[in-house]
Amino acid sequence: MAKRKPKTRKAPTKRLKMPSLKLSSQQKLVFGSFLVISGLLLFIAFFSFLFTGDADQSALSEFASREIKTKNWLSKSGAWISHFFIQQGFGIAAFIFSGLVFLSGVYVLMDLKASKLRKHWFWGILIVIWLSILLGFFNEQNDILGGVIGFEINTFLQDYIGKTGTSLLLLFGLITYLALRFKITFETFINIFKKAKRNIKSELSDTSEDVFVPLDNNLSDEAEAIKSAFDISLEDDSSEPLKEEPKSKPNQPLEVNITKPEAEEESEIEIKVEQVKEEVSETDNLANKLVEDFGQFDPTLELAKYQFPTLDLLKKYDAEGIKINQDELEENKNKIVETLSNYKIGIASIKATIGPTVTLYEIVPDAGIRISKIKNLEDDIALSLSALGIRIIAPIPGKGTIGIEVPNKNATIVSMRSVIASKKFQSSEMQLPIALGKTISNETFVVDLAKMPHLLMAGATGQGKSVGLNAVLTSLLYKKHPAEVKFVLVDPKKVELTLFNKIERHYLAKLPDSEDAIITDNTKVINTLNSLCIEMDNRYELLKNAMCRNIAEYNAKFKARKLNPNEGHQFLPYIVLVVDEFADLIMTAGKEVETPIARLAQLARAIGIHLIIATQRPSVNVITGIIKANFPARIAFRVTSKIDSRTILDGAGADQLIGRGDMLYTQGNDLIRIQCAFVDTPEVEKITDYIGSQKAYPDAYMLPEYVGEESGTSLDIDISDRDKLFKDAAIVIVTAQQGSASLLQRKLKLGYNRAGRLIDQLEAAGIVGPFEGSKARQVLIPDLIALDQHLENEI
Numbered sequence: 001m002a003k004r005k006p007k008t009r010k011a012p013t014k015r016l017k018m019p020s021l022k023l024s025s026q027q028k029l030v031f032g033s034f035l036v037i038s039g040l041l042l043f044i045a046f047f048s049f050l051f052t053g054d055a056d057q058s059a060l061s062e063f064a065s066r067e068i069k070t071k072n073w074l075s076k077s078g079a080w081i082s083h084f085f086i087q088q089g090f091g092i093a094a095f096i097f098s099g100l101v102f103l104s105g106v107y108v109l110m111d112l113k114a115s116k117l118r119k120h121w122f123w124g125i126l127i128v129i130w131l132s133i134l135l136g137f138f139n140e141q142n143d144i145l146g147g148v149i150g151f152e153i154n155t156f157l158q159d160y161i162g163k164t165g166t167s168l169l170l171l172f173g174l175i176t177y178l179a180l181r182f183k184i185t186f187e188t189f190i191n192i193f194k195k196a197k198r199n200i201k202s203e204l205s206d207t208s209e210d211v212f213v214p215l216d217n218n219l220s221d222e223a224e225a226i227k228s229a230f231d232i233s234l235e236d237d238s239s240e241p242l243k244e245e246p247k248s249k250p251n252q253p254l255e256v257n258i259t260k261p262e263a264e265e266e267s268e269i270e271i272k273v274e275q276v277k278e279e280v281s282e283t284d285n286l287a288n289k290l291v292e293d294f295g296q297f298d299p300t301l302e303l304a305k306y307q308f309p310t311l312d313l314l315k316k317y318d319a320e321g322i323k324i325n326q327d328e329l330e331e332n333k334n335k336i337v338e339t340l341s342n343y344k345i346g347i348a349s350i351k352a353t354i355g356p357t358v359t360l361y362e363i364v365p366d367a368g369i370r371i372s373k374i375k376n377l378e379d380d381i382a383l384s385l386s387a388l389g390i391r392i393i394a395p396i397p398g399k400g401t402i403g404i405e406v407p408n409k410n411a412t413i414v415s416m417r418s419v420i421a422s423k424k425f426q427s428s429e430m431q432l433p434i435a436l437g438k439t440i441s442n443e444t445f446v447v448d449l450a451k452m453p454h455l456l457m458a459g460a461t462g463q464g465k466s467v468g469l470n471a472v473l474t475s476l477l478y479k480k481h482p483a484e485v486k487f488v489l490v491d492p493k494k495v496e497l498t499l500f501n502k503i504e505r506h507y508l509a510k511l512p513d514s515e516d517a518i519i520t521d522n523t524k525v526i527n528t529l530n531s532l533c534i535e536m537d538n539r540y541e542l543l544k545n546a547m548c549r550n551i552a553e554y555n556a557k558f559k560a561r562k563l564n565p566n567e568g569h570q571f572l573p574y575i576v577l578v579v580d581e582f583a584d585l586i587m588t589a590g591k592e593v594e595t596p597i598a599r600l601a602q603l604a605r606a607i608g609i610h611l612i613i614a615t616q617r618p619s620v621n622v623i624t625g626i627i628k629a630n631f632p633a634r635i636a637f638r639v640t641s642k643i644d645s646r647t648i649l650d651g652a653g654a655d656q657l658i659g660r661g662d663m664l665y666t667q668g669n670d671l672i673r674i675q676c677a678f679v680d681t682p683e684v685e686k687i688t689d690y691i692g693s694q695k696a697y698p699d700a701y702m703l704p705e706y707v708g709e710e711s712g713t714s715l716d717i718d719i720s721d722r723d724k725l726f727k728d729a730a731i732v733i734v735t736a737q738q739g740s741a742s743l744l745q746r747k748l749k750l751g752y753n754r755a756g757r758l759i760d761q762l763e764a765a766g767i768v769g770p771f772e773g774s775k776a777r778q779v780l781i782p783d784l785i786a787l788d789q790h791l792e793n794e795i
């Protein structure tokens with residue numbers, strides 16, 4: 001088998017997508033051997049039938065009787081099958097069947113191509129028929145030679161075309177067979193005759209005893225083709241080894257051996273289309289292999305057993321589900337119709353949509369009524385309905401109706417549980433899904449913080465801001481694994497977000513030197529914001545190196561192991577910065593806070609840092625133009641004045657809300673009225689307890705270190721206050737004998753501020769001289785040994 005493989009390559013015989021026997025190796029062995037043995041058994045039965053057929057004739061009808069014995073070597077079955085195939089069938093041509101069955105077994109065992117086998121069967125059967133007719137023609141009496149079929153066809157043919165016709169028909173059959181099967185042409189016959197003539201001549205002059213036919217390779221093949229056709233041999237690849245002989249002695253006279261005809265080889269030449277593989281770059285290859293070996297990188301692996309908080313930690317409210325108060329609806333409708341008719345505004349139709357806190361009455365005014373007229377009547381309608389928080393939307397965008405929102409007498413609480421359990425939230429594919437609450441049509445409102453990409457929340461005190469923040473954080477806790485999102489919490493009021501301390505090592509991020517993860521001190525806020533800016537710059541660098549446009553692409557690439565952790569790449573969690581009481585921060589820190597916030601707001605969306613800023617005082621000096629420009633997504637709870645509403649929403653509306661979580665949400669265009677989901681402190685406590693009690697990371701997520709400018713600029717710097725890099729800086733300066741901050745920046749890869757501070761400290765330590773304008777400072781220590789001594793003396 002191994003030897004034969006290269007030969008098949010010589011004459012490629014593979015066919016495109018040839019259907020093969022779809023058997024397993026074991027099945028092939030079993031089925032193949034079955035066929036081989038069946039072929040042998042058939043042969044034995046047929047062969048023995050030649051001698052025992054007559055004797056067993058009478059026993060055939062007594063097949064069921066065990067007393068009656070048969071002489072066939074395969075007993076009753078052998079006698080019966082042989083009788084069927086030879087006597088009743090094709091005569092001795094039936095031997096070919098045993099050969100075909102045997103050959104099929106060999107094909108299955110050796111897993112050779114089924115297409116070739118099919119050809120053998122096709123031509124084999126034709127030859128069986130032809131031979132059976134031929135033998136029947138010559139031997140009409142003995143039906144063993146031609147069988148009943150050969151005999152019957154013969155008599156039929158002779159009845160119609162006579163003996164001559166039949167013999168010519170047989171000859172025609174033979175020629176057709178040779179021409180089609182072995183691609184033999186008329187020239188081939190002429191060549192054979194010519195060669196044969198030459199042979200006879202050479203034979204006469206040759207004293208050799210054996211009859212040899214000197215043929216060239218080509219011709220021998222043709223001759224073989226004809227001979228093999230007569231031999232009805234079951235030739236296949238297995239006869240190939242014999243072909244080696246003529247090749248080794250090409251000029252020697254050759255004996256005509258039965259070999260596989262070249263003609264057949266040619267007919268088997270099939271085109272093999274090689275699939276050109278897509279070129280894969282090396283890193284991809286490696287990445288694919290890594291993914292194959294280890295699977296995709298799983299960021300959650302470190303806390304693989306982490307359990308997401310369960311729904312039963314959230315409270316279920318009895319009064320959930322909207323109850324329709326028919327009287328209230330009717331009353332409000334009448335009042336609206338009445339008020340409008342007082343002002344001569346006719347209504348064509350009115351429709352009510354009942355939400356959790358407000359009901360929207362959509363009216364279609366009579367033709368010819370000016371919308372502005374209705375808008376101007378807002379206060380009058382509110383007065384006649386004697387209700388707080390009436391909002392008129394004229395017209396409702398995309399609907400062509402006018403909406404009047406009227407608060408329900410009994411508001412329904414939208415529980416956090418109901419929105420978290422909603423299909424919309426549970427099946428959301430968003431990166432940072434937030435279930436804010438329910439819309440006026442009682443649908444759960446889910447938004448993606450990653451798409452917002454930052455959120456500004458404002459509202460007067462006690463209107464539901466803190467609850468809103470908790471709802472946002474709770475949503476993320478229910479949907480995101482600790483490895484996927486980190487919170488930076490700024491809580492100047494010190495009490496609102498303290499509960500989240502429990503999940504510090506799971507979900508919070510903090511500065512390396514700080515004790516508490518939740519930032520309550522204003523100076524620390526500045527450091528944290530600047531640190532986030534450094535984190536942002538670092539992340540941009542990573543994204544640039546990884547050639548990704550955003551964090552989602554980057555993380556996907558990292559998960560697919562296409563980024564090398566040794567080059568600093570790592571899975572990047574989303575960072576959500578939550579600042580409560582932003583006004584307080586701006587009042588105390590002003591520009592120092594505004595600048596990094598604005599920078600983050602402008603740039604951080606792509607690298608997964610998202611800001612949520614809440615404020616009580618939505619005045620223009622708090623929500624400045626630069627902040628507003630970068631916070632397209634805004635939530636307004638109830639505010640006290642129209643001006644405040646304009647500051648947040650760029651329009652009125654927030655002043656007409658009813659409080660207690662009633663809010664307006666905008667993402668730049670439409671205003672959507674939502675009832676914020678209510679999550680109470682005990683619920684948050686339960687959730688944080690649940691998460692906090694589970695295995696956590698060793699520490700909170702570390703933000704990059706930020707060294708504030710305020711630390712140590714005076715010359716009498718305490719030795720203990722020195723920068724960590726003080727000694728390295730001294731070595732750099734003394735080695736280069738050049739006291740410049742830019743040298744330190746370059747060598748130690750520092751920012752300008754830190755390098756400047758180091759130079760100040762070096763000056764205080766007497767290593768460099770005082771500032772000399774544009775010139776570099778003088779270095780007072782000549783070499784490193786002197787530096788060592790100098791520093792030792794200091795201590």
Ligand SMILES: Nc1ncnc2c1ncn2[C@@H]1O[C@H](COP(=O)(O)OP(=O)(O)OP(=O)(O)O)[C@@H](O)[C@H]1O
Pocket residue numbers: 413414459460461462463464465466467468616660661662675676677678679
């Ligand atoms: N979505 C809501 N559903 C029902 N009631 C709410 C909702 N949000 C807030 N409330 C009610 O309003 C009260 C005040 O809410 P919250 O503490 O969130 O106000 P706040 O705006 O944060 O006030 P402050 O700015 O003074 O902290 C809550 O105790 C609660 O009773």
